[in-house]
Amino acid sequence: MTPRTAPFGRTLCAMVTPFTPAGALDVDGAARLAAHLIAEGCDGLVLNGTTGESPTTTDTEKAELITAVRAAVGPGVSLVAGVGTADTRHTIELTRAAEKAGADGALVVTPYYSKPPQESVEAHFRQIADASGLPVMLYDIPGRTGTRIEPETMLRLAGHPGIVAVKDCSYDFLGTQKVLAATDLAYYAGCDEHILALYAVGAAGCVSTVANVAPRHIAAILDAFASGDTARATELQLRAMPLIEAMMAAGLPGTVTAKAVLNHLGLPAGPVRAPLLPAGEEPTATLLAHHRMLT
Numbered sequence: 591m592t593p594r595t596a597p598f599g600r601t602l603c604a605m606v607t608p609f610t611p612a613g614a615l616d617v618d619g620a621a622r623l624a625a626h627l628i629a630e631g632c633d634g635l636v637l638n639g640t641t642g643e644s645p646t647t648t649d650t651e652k653a654e655l656i657t658a659v660r661a662a663v664g665p666g667v668s669l670v671a672g673v674g675t676a677d678t679r680h681t682i683e684l685t686r687a688a689e690k691a692g693a694d695g696a697l698v699v700t701p702y703y704s705k706p707p708q709e710s711v712e713a714h715f716r717q718i719a720d721a722s723g724l725p726v727m728l729y730d731i732p733g734r735t736g737t738r739i740e741p742e743t744m745l746r747l748a749g750h751p752g753i754v755a756v757k758d759c760s761y762d763f764l765g766t767q768k769v770l771a772a773t774d775l776a777y778y779a780g781c782d783e784h785i786l787a788l789y790a791v792g793a794a795g796c797v798s799t800v801a802n803v804a805p806r807h808i809a810a811i812l813d814a815f816a817s818g819d820t821a822r823a824t825e826l827q828l829r830a831m832p833l834i835e836a837m838m839a840a841g842l843p844g845t846v847t848a849k850a851v852l853n854h855l856g857l858p859a860g861p862v863r864a865p866l867l868p869a870g871e872e873p874t875a876t877l878l879a880h881h882r883m884l885t
Contacts, residue, residue, distance in 0.1 A: 598755065600812055601795055601808055601812055602795060602797045602801075604844075606643070608623055609861055609863065611861065615647070615654060618858075621659060624662050626857060627801065628667055633667065636757075637672065638655060649687065652684065656692055656693050660693075669694050670694065670797075673685045678701070681698065685721055686722050696722070696725070697727045697757060698715060698726055699735060700714075700739055701714055701735070711737060715728060716750060719753050725754045726754065726755070729759070730758055730759060731760070732759075732760060734759075739760075740765075745769060754775065778795050778796055778797045779796040780796075781838070783831065785812070785827060795812060799838065800844075803833075803837075803848055803852060829883070836876050846868065849862055850869040
């Protein structure tokens with residue numbers, strides 16, 4: 591199946607939010623990291639997402655980050671801003687602030703903790719999509735939110751002109767394909783182990799945490815498949831699996847593992863914010879060993 595139009599680019603990095611050693615927002619570091627990621631193969635960035643430590647950054651910091659990154663990468667790079675919260679009113683406020691700061695799209699996660707029924711989930715997303723001029727990327731990650739965006743709900747939401755994409759972390763490959771087959775929604779693999787598999791059945795690209803530390807490699811997977819070299823795409827995906835597993839499935843959050851590698855590489859990252867703790871020596875050594883395999 592031919593991958594569909596990618597409204598926000600094809601290889602998006604779920605960028606970490608750099609902090610200073612004292613834990614403040616590192617605006618200059620964020621600008622440098624963003625420029626580096628674009629130069630190394632990403633064609634879009636997701637800011638203020640899970641990997642960007644959105645639960646522990648303030649509304650002001652979120653807007654400052656978007657403004658700084660927009661200035662660093664210029665108008666030609668897609669910036670999708672994480673705006674989702676458990677509160678519809680707050681999410682609308684963040685969406686409008688992101689639009690004002692220069693974002694091109696809004697990443698909206700399912701409201702968490704309150705476990706709303708599907709009728710409420712649908713109403714929430716429709717209100718966000720109606721609240722600004724930003725196109726919406728739905729973020730389906732029930733492992734964190736406790737609530738799916740059920741395929742039937744996704745099918746109804748696909749009819750809203752402001753809802754154009756999905757970041758898929760549902761781990762429901764059948765449900766994802768049902769929506770892909772019936773709608774024009776642009777799906778982005780939100781789990782790095784699914785990048786090639788989802789792209790092969792028609793996704794638009796990926797939103798990758800691993801791209802923080804291996805942007806060229808992640809981009810190359812999609813480039814190879816798009817050019818028709820499926821064997822090369824498979825080889826590249828499988829080569830990345832040890833690093834993907836170490837970063838995303840070995841017990842530490844992707845924010846922690848990405849920052850451990852970035853700090854070792856001398857790129858802007860800094861510490862994580864509590865309640866997260868930095869990676870210890872042993873997991874960092876494992877991460878770096880797997881990273882060296884790709885470089």
